[in-house]
Amino acid sequence: MQTMISNRLCLAPPLPHRRALSPRLCFSGGLRLHLATPSFVFFESRCVVKVEAVARASSRDCEMATDNGQDPRIAKISSSIRVIPDFPKPGIMFQDITTLLLDTEAFKDTINMFVERYEGKDISVVAGVEARGFIFGPPIALAIGAKFVPMRKPKKLPGKVISEEYSLEYGTDKIEMHVGAVEPGERAIIIDDLIATGGTLAAAIRLLERVGVKIVECACVIELPELKGKDKLGETPLFVLVSSA
């Protein structure tokens, strides 16, 4: 796990009730971390989910996207994400990024934050996980001059593929990638809208590593930290814009 331990101090536990907002300052060694100004999302069942906007660098090799303090774009991005309770099944608080895509400024800011982080880092591959990774990955790839490589559910890609299995709550699934899409030695980032348990991203990492690609980082708009997806990523760092407790 590459996240510095003190990053955890930035994230307060979920709150059962409203409380005064206060920015949280975290420092770790020479790294400057973003301020997190909590914002609250109320919905029908009257629970409060604290959506804390944190952009965390989790590798010593990565630079921070901004200087001191919270990037002003994060709050807008965070508040444009809609939380839908009990989807796809009861008990799940679904993080819906489609509302972010309707906010042209927030969508642009989201892409820019990733582009600023990854341009000039000799990344030649942006791998996007089907299907919401296909929305964020291509504009990032175009902006940094990298190839876009779709990682798909079984039987969607024509021609020769390699596949990697991963676990679901019940059963397993597979993701596939074209043989020859990437070459040994290439540097890649993997994009998805959200990391939950980390199963899909871990499978994507394994697929790319099998063909000799170095995964520089996994990047997601949203993390659900309680599901500890980061733990499944092994040596690969994770970068997220919004952490939803």
Add this chain to the structure above:
Amino acid sequence: MSGNEVNDPRIYGIKTKIRVVPDFPKKGIMFQDITTLLLDPKAFQDTIDLFVERYRDMNISVVAGIEARGFIFGSPIALAIGAKFVPLRKPKKLPGETIFEEYELEYGSDRLEMHVEAVNPGDRALVIDDLIATGGTLCAAMNLLERVGAEVVECACVIELPELKGRERLGGKPLCVLVEYR
């Protein structure tokens, strides 16, 4: 704008990057694979630029992309022209309130869904997909947008299979493609 009508030098580069895979997903089908286009950053950028140049001054407020390959092209176009991006998805993927439109497949039918609140009456919309074959999916997409009061200005695809006459199913709506495959 089609491969025949536009003499843009970028079109040739785009066409040569599309890989044709025979007998996929079943025998007799020559599958037009755009993933090889995506591996060429310049050709991919040119593809997006050609659409952006066409649409940026047309006051488009919505780019609707058809899952999943329509997402790959629609998203960068939406960003570049400052329009909302609206994903049109297979059933049960979109949370919250949706409307659906059914369309026919060779055997059976399928559905396309859209969030009701994503599009407003009076929105000027584009529909984007990687390819138009029979036109069934594009037709369903247009219906969804029109049902909520949007105006579909044009459908745009990278590739057309003209022999399948999909263009004729679009109810007179204009279609813009970059490459034809005969």
